[in-house]
Amino acid sequence: KTVQAQQQSLPKKKYTITEEGRAKFQAVIKETKVQEKLSSDFLAAFYFSEHLHSDDVSTLIDQQLSTLQGNYKDLLSVPLSTMTEGQRFGIRYTIAKNRAATAFLKGEGRAIQTSLARK
Secondary structure, eight states, X not given: OOHHHHHHHSOOOOOOOOHHHHHHHHHHHHTOOSOOOOOOHHHHHHHTGGGSOHHHXXXXXXXXXXXXXXXXHHHHTSXXXXXXXXXXXXXXXXXXXXXXXXXXXXXXIHHHHHHHHHO
Protein backbone atom coordinates (compact mmCIF):
# COMPACT_ATOMS: atom_id res chain seq x y z
CA LYS A 1 0.00 0.00 0.00
CA THR A 2 1.05 3.56 -0.56
CA VAL A 3 1.31 5.99 2.33
CA GLN A 4 -1.79 7.81 1.07
CA ALA A 5 -3.81 4.58 0.92
CA GLN A 6 -2.66 3.67 4.44
CA GLN A 7 -3.66 7.08 5.76
CA GLN A 8 -7.10 6.80 4.19
CA SER A 9 -7.69 3.39 5.78
CA LEU A 10 -6.92 4.52 9.34
CA PRO A 11 -9.99 4.61 11.55
CA LYS A 12 -11.22 8.05 12.54
CA LYS A 13 -11.29 8.86 16.21
CA LYS A 14 -14.23 10.67 17.70
CA TYR A 15 -13.88 12.52 20.98
CA THR A 16 -16.63 13.69 23.29
CA ILE A 17 -16.49 15.75 26.46
CA THR A 18 -17.74 14.21 29.69
CA GLU A 19 -20.19 16.03 31.95
CA GLU A 20 -17.37 16.47 34.47
CA GLY A 21 -15.17 17.93 31.75
CA ARG A 22 -17.95 20.24 30.59
CA ALA A 23 -18.53 21.48 34.16
CA LYS A 24 -14.81 22.15 34.64
CA PHE A 25 -14.64 23.95 31.27
CA GLN A 26 -17.61 26.15 32.23
CA ALA A 27 -16.00 26.96 35.59
CA VAL A 28 -12.77 28.04 33.87
CA ILE A 29 -14.68 30.21 31.38
CA LYS A 30 -16.52 31.95 34.24
CA GLU A 31 -13.16 32.88 35.78
CA THR A 32 -12.00 34.60 32.61
CA LYS A 33 -10.68 38.07 33.30
CA VAL A 34 -11.69 40.91 31.02
CA GLN A 35 -8.27 41.75 29.65
CA GLU A 36 -6.48 41.19 26.42
CA LYS A 37 -2.77 40.54 26.40
CA LEU A 38 -0.69 42.21 23.75
CA SER A 39 2.78 41.16 22.77
CA SER A 40 3.99 42.74 19.57
CA ASP A 41 7.43 42.91 18.02
CA PHE A 42 5.93 45.46 15.63
CA LEU A 43 4.95 47.81 18.46
CA ALA A 44 8.25 47.24 20.23
CA ALA A 45 10.07 48.37 17.07
CA PHE A 46 7.97 51.51 16.96
CA TYR A 47 8.62 52.24 20.61
CA PHE A 48 12.26 52.63 19.62
CA SER A 49 11.61 53.99 16.13
CA GLU A 50 13.86 56.99 16.68
CA HIS A 51 16.72 54.50 16.26
CA LEU A 52 15.46 53.32 12.86
CA HIS A 53 15.93 54.79 9.41
CA SER A 54 12.72 56.14 7.88
CA ASP A 55 12.93 53.46 5.16
CA ASP A 56 12.93 50.76 7.86
CA VAL A 57 9.83 52.33 9.41
CA SER A 58 8.15 52.38 6.00
CA THR A 59 8.98 48.70 5.52
CA LEU A 60 7.54 47.81 8.93
CA ILE A 61 4.33 49.69 8.17
CA ASP A 62 3.97 48.10 4.74
CA GLN A 63 4.60 44.61 6.13
CA GLN A 64 2.07 45.13 8.93
CA LEU A 65 -0.54 46.45 6.49
CA SER A 66 0.04 43.41 4.30
CA THR A 67 -0.35 41.10 7.30
CA LEU A 68 -3.56 42.86 8.37
CA GLN A 69 -4.98 42.61 4.85
CA GLY A 70 -4.21 38.88 4.73
CA ASN A 71 -5.80 38.36 8.15
CA TYR A 72 -8.85 40.35 7.04
CA LYS A 73 -9.32 38.16 3.96
CA ASP A 74 -9.00 35.05 6.13
CA LEU A 75 -11.57 36.39 8.60
CA LEU A 76 -14.04 37.20 5.84
CA SER A 77 -13.78 33.66 4.50
CA VAL A 78 -14.88 32.10 7.80
CA PRO A 79 -18.28 30.38 7.43
CA LEU A 80 -20.20 32.44 10.00
CA SER A 81 -23.49 30.65 9.29
CA THR A 82 -22.10 27.43 10.80
CA MET A 83 -20.89 29.10 14.00
CA THR A 84 -22.49 29.86 17.32
CA GLU A 85 -23.41 33.44 18.18
CA GLY A 86 -20.42 33.67 20.50
CA GLN A 87 -18.07 32.45 17.78
CA ARG A 88 -19.54 34.95 15.31
CA PHE A 89 -19.09 37.71 17.89
CA GLY A 90 -15.41 36.79 18.25
CA ILE A 91 -14.87 36.90 14.48
CA ARG A 92 -16.72 40.21 14.11
CA TYR A 93 -14.79 41.69 17.05
CA THR A 94 -11.50 40.63 15.47
CA ILE A 95 -12.57 42.11 12.12
CA ALA A 96 -13.39 45.42 13.84
CA LYS A 97 -9.98 45.49 15.53
CA ASN A 98 -8.32 44.66 12.22
CA ARG A 99 -10.14 47.51 10.45
CA ALA A 100 -9.23 49.96 13.20
CA ALA A 101 -5.56 48.93 13.11
CA THR A 102 -5.49 49.28 9.32
CA ALA A 103 -7.05 52.75 9.43
CA PHE A 104 -4.67 53.81 12.20
CA LEU A 105 -1.62 52.62 10.26
CA LYS A 106 -2.72 54.34 7.08
CA GLY A 107 -3.04 57.64 8.98
CA GLU A 108 -0.72 57.66 11.97
CA GLY A 109 1.77 55.26 10.42
CA ARG A 110 2.27 57.53 7.47
CA ALA A 111 2.53 60.52 9.82
CA ILE A 112 5.41 58.95 11.74
CA GLN A 113 7.10 58.08 8.44
CA THR A 114 6.93 61.73 7.40
CA SER A 115 8.18 62.88 10.79
CA LEU A 116 11.15 60.50 10.77
CA ALA A 117 12.01 61.32 7.14
CA ARG A 118 12.45 65.00 8.11
CA LYS A 119 15.11 64.12 10.72
